[in-house]
Amino acid sequence: MTMWITVDTSVCCGHGRCAAAAPDIYRLDDNGYCGIESLELLSGQEDAARAGAASCPERAIRIADRRLGPDPAAAS
Amino acid sequence: MTVATRPDHVPPALVRDFDFHRDPQFRTDPFRAFERVRGDRIFWTPADGGYWVLTRSADIRAVLRDTELFSSDRVSISATPVWPRRMIPAELDPPEHGRYRRLLLPLFSPNAVAGMDSRIRHECVRLIDRFRANGSCELLTDLAEPLQNKVFLDIVGLPQDQADLFRKWKRGLMQAADRERRKAAGADLIAFFEEQLDARETAPQPTRRDVIAVLLESRVDERPLTRDEVLDTLILLFMAGLDTLVTVAGFSFRFLAEHPEHRRQLAASPALAPQAAEELLRVHSIASVSRTATRDTELCGVRIRRGDRILAATSLANRDPREFDAATEVRFDRPANRHIAYGAGPHRCIGSHLASRELAIILEEFHRRIPEYGLPDGYRVRTGGGALASIEAVPLVWRVA
Numbered sequence: 001m002t003m004w005i006t007v008d009t010s011v012c013c014g015h016g017r018c019a020a021a022a023p024d025i026y027r028l029d030d031n032g033y034c035g036i037e038s039l040e041l042l043s044g045q046e047d048a049a050r051a052g053a054a055s056c057p058e059r060a061i062r063i064a065d066r067r068l069g070p071d072p073a074a075a076s
Numbered sequence: 077m078t079v080a081t082r083p084d085h086v087p088p089a090l091v092r093d094f095d096f097h098r099d100p101q102f103r104t105d106p107f108r109a110f111e112r113v114r115g116d117r118i119f120w121t122p123a124d125g126g127y128w129v130l131t132r133s134a135d136i137r138a139v140l141r142d143t144e145l146f147s148s149d150r151v152s153i154s155a156t157p158v159w160p161r162r163m164i165p166a167e168l169d170p171p172e173h174g175r176y177r178r179l180l181l182p183l184f185s186p187n188a189v190a191g192m193d194s195r196i197r198h199e200c201v202r203l204i205d206r207f208r209a210n211g212s213c214e215l216l217t218d219l220a221e222p223l224q225n226k227v228f229l230d231i232v233g234l235p236q237d238q239a240d241l242f243r244k245w246k247r248g249l250m251q252a253a254d255r256e257r258r259k260a261a262g263a264d265l266i267a268f269f270e271e272q273l274d275a276r277e278t279a280p281q282p283t284r285r286d287v288i289a290v291l292l293e294s295r296v297d298e299r300p301l302t303r304d305e306v307l308d309t310l311i312l313l314f315m316a317g318l319d320t321l322v323t324v325a326g327f328s329f330r331f332l333a334e335h336p337e338h339r340r341q342l343a344a345s346p347a348l349a350p351q352a353a354e355e356l357l358r359v360h361s362i363a364s365v366s367r368t369a370t371r372d373t374e375l376c377g378v379r380i381r382r383g384d385r386i387l388a389a390t391s392l393a394n395r396d397p398r399e400f401d402a403a404t405e406v407r408f409d410r411p412a413n414r415h416i417a418y419g420a421g422p423h424r425c426i427g428s429h430l431a432s433r434e435l436a437i438i439l440e441e442f443h444r445r446i447p448e449y450g451l452p453d454g455y456r457v458r459t460g461g462g463a464l465a466s467i468e469a470v471p472l473v474w475r476v477a
């Protein structure tokens with residue numbers, strides 16, 4: 001099953017903790033904010049992706065088995 | 077200090093005797109002193125004109141994130157402001173805030189900071205090598221302060237030979253009790269900034285990418301920054317960037333000197349330093365910022381009036397047991413350390429990547445060279461509360477072969 005990460009860019013504040021935990025998945029832009037909005041994970045990346053999501057102080061990252069829409073209320 | 081009388085909308089049951097500027101408990105351990113109020117979710121204190129205090133991570137983060145309801149117009153509770161205008165970008169609200177913050181971000185991004193690693197490390201090792209054979213040092217003045225001064229002056233684009241003067245102004249501006257001394261230090265500092273800006277304007281240095289270059293070249297709302305805006309930014313950087321890291325390093329080394337097991341973990345595996353730095357930042361969260369309600373509202377079930385002040389103490393957020401297992405324990409291997417020592421929401425610290433890396437470098441290089449050390453027998457480290465908790469001196473001693 002393919003997994004997707006979705007980053008709520010309106011909530012991301014550039015802590016960069018996601019990239020510190022999983023640099024291959026969460027690429028930061030020049031300002032240090034998470035540069036991706038959604039991304040389909042390669043198999044084997046799930047644990048790293050989860051570690052990255054769990055380290056985000058803003059709870060900006062969601063992981064699901066599909067591409068999620070921009071609904072921050074659904075964020076865990 | 078101005079003690080407020082309780083306004084009508086504040087229920088008497090929510091009034092507490094709390095003063096994080098003056099309570100003597102903050103003189104030995106500010107973070108533990110905050111824990112005294114953990115039992116209340118929200119309360120009101122008449123100190124410094126009166127303000128609300130939040131104690132839970134989720135509530136504090138919600139306030140820091142909601143810039144519409146909670147303005148940053150005065151970011152410190154203290155009734156005597158150190159600066160006559162709003163400091164940039166800390167005391168601006170969105171959308172204005174973002175226009176200025178954006179200018180600074182690329183200079184402090186994780187990538188930019190990674191590029192400074194070897195220079196910071198080199199200077200850190202040079203400073204350690206100067207005192208290593210003595211068997212003693214004072215961590216702040218022998219290591220953290222000179223290192224931070226150098227890194228800071230470099231990024232901002234100020235001459236290195238002024239570091240001593242800087243220290244004097246910093247003490248005067250941030251620590252002097254009497255108004256006149258603070259004013260004098262502020263005036264000296266501004267005169268110095270003005271001189272530097274004049275020099276850069278008459279002789280631009282197009283190859284330099286530092287804060288001054290960016291501020292002088294950038295445009296907001298399709299016009300260059302005014303001289304006041306440039307000064308309002310430099311003064312904020314001076315207040316936010318110079319002492320903060322030094323203080324956290326001081327608290328961290330006090331902790332390590334008193335906790336041999338943690339010290340040995342670091343000495344045994346210096347690669348642990350980045351994680352250890354984040355955990356030490358979590359338990360030593362020095363910043364307590366404030367917000368102002370922009371309209372009547374409700375917060376944690378309590379009525380808040382427009383203009384009410386609210387204290388968001390990052391230490392209370394970061395030791396909240398609802399948020400962290402064994403919240404007051406120091407665990408270098410804590411998985412997913414979602415601390416907010418650098419704040420949260422749109423104002424989250426711009427210098428965080430730099431500060432975290434510097435702290436990690438200091439921890440790593442120090443323990444590589446000096447694995448065993450302690451405070452001198454009987455020495456008691458003195459600390460202070462306030463918007464930025466402070467620490468006076470951290471003397472360390474070790475055996476030399």
Ligand code: HEM
Nearest residue numbers: 165166316317320321324363365418419423425426427431
């Ligand atoms: C361990 C050291 C540091 C800590 C704990 C810290 C903490 C904080 C906190 C809590 C805020 C948020 C303030 C608020 O929400 O009102 C902040 C903002 C800021 N910090 Fe830091 N800081 C540190 C180091 C630095 C350094 C080294 C610099 C720059 C050289 C810096 C520059 C800034 C700036 C410019 C802001 C304002 C950001 C904005 O308003 O958008 N900080 N810092």
Ligand code: SF4
Nearest residue numbers: 012013015016018056
């Ligand atoms: S950790 Fe969260 S807030 Fe920070 S950069 Fe990543 S997504 Fe953004």
